[in-house]
Amino acid sequence: MEIGAGPVTLRVDGLSVRFHLPGATVHAVTDARFELREGHCLALVGESGCGKSVMAHALLGLLPGNATVTGCARLGSLDLVAAPEKVLARQVRGRRIGLIPQSPAAHLTPVRTARAQLAETLRELGRAETPDQVAARAGLRPGDLDRYPHQLSGGMAQRVANALALAGDPPLIIADEPTTGLDRPLVEATMAELRRLCDDGRAVLIITHDLRAAEQVADDIAVMYAGRIVELAPAPTFFAGPRHPYAAGLLDSLPSRAFVPIPGEPPELTRLPSGCAFRPRCPRATALCEEQPVLNKVACHHA
Numbered sequence: 001m002e003i004g005a006g007p008v009t010l011r012v013d014g015l016s017v018r019f020h021l022p023g024a025t026v027h028a029v030t031d032a033r034f035e036l037r038e039g040h041c042l043a044l045v046g047e048s049g050c051g052k053s054v055m056a057h058a059l060l061g062l063l064p065g066n067a068t069v070t071g072c073a074r075l076g077s078l079d080l081v082a083a084p085e086k087v088l089a090r091q092v093r094g095r096r097i098g099l100i101p102q103s104p105a106a107h108l109t110p111v112r113t114a115r116a117q118l119a120e121t122l123r124e125l126g127r128a129e130t131p132d133q134v135a136a137r138a139g140l141r142p143g144d145l146d147r148y149p150h151q152l153s154g155g156m157a158q159r160v161a162n163a164l165a166l167a168g169d170p171p172l173i174i175a176d177e178p179t180t181g182l183d184r185p186l187v188e189a190t191m192a193e194l195r196r197l198c199d200d201g202r203a204v205l206i207i208t209h210d211l212r213a214a215e216q217v218a219d220d221i222a223v224m225y226a227g228r229i230v231e232l233a234p235a236p237t238f239f240a241g242p243r244h245p246y247a248a249g250l251l252d253s254l255p256s257r258a259f260v261p262i263p264g265e266p267p268e269l270t271r272l273p274s275g276c277a278f279r280p281r282c283p284r285a286t287a288l289c290e291e292q293p294v295l296n297k298v299a300c301h302h303a
Ligand SMILES: Nc1ncnc2c1ncn2[C@@H]1O[C@H](COP(=O)(O)OP(=O)(O)OP(=O)(O)O)[C@@H](O)[C@H]1O
Pocket: 019, 020, 021, 026, 028, 046, 047, 048, 049, 050, 051, 052, 053, 054, 055, 064, 066, 209, 269
């Protein structure tokens, strides 16, 4: 299928998240827009604290009470932002969106076998499938399911987490930092698994600050800075030459590239500068950047 030709699974439009703290407002996500299609993988990348996990939690309805979410995020005809918690709990989480957590081993109950945990999840979801059937979809062999979490290798624990996320056969998978703390071969294996989920027709959103991992798996790359998506591009185009100065800086900071860090620090999300938030760190900043650039593939006055 031609890239971008599949039906849209998730359409995020003008999504913003604010956290209200005493005396301050955290602008965690601002005006995010993107589409995710069947069989496609979008990697959301950016430095720590830029709003990636908050975006994922907003989609899943998992934000704390001090958060306000505006905009919309359509999964089919359902707007995830407007949907009541009851609907998200009963119809969305696990059924229409599967979440692959960070450090999967930590999410497994130590005293129960993988099979028991998968069976319970299937029961909760009211699925008729057996754990073995779901395990096969996640690349596990039947024998693997009889192990306790401490008997699973890192790769197997990852697959068990994938099997749990796939138990409800959701069309959308969100993986938040699925490779944190894994060594390179395991990162590659995990990414290959996620790619397989896409190739089976699922839409996959991967959140990562590992650009090499993103390059291995993603069809599209969205770069986030200070709560905003500042560049959205097909992966090959992006890795051939990102257009936003921040995105270029991120790539240049990789050991496999120039290995030059971006000078300075990201701004506080409670006190964002006016205009382009990257302006104070940007080598190309001019007076123009005092005005907020609009995102048209890239949000920069000079790109
Ligand atoms: N409950 C909350 N109340 C106030 N601020 C919050 C809350 N949760 C998150 N934040 C803030 O929102 C911002 C975005 O956080 P988020 O966890 O999305 O970052 P991230 O991009 O996922 O980073 P990392 O790569 O470290 O996981 C951070 O500044 C964080 O401090």
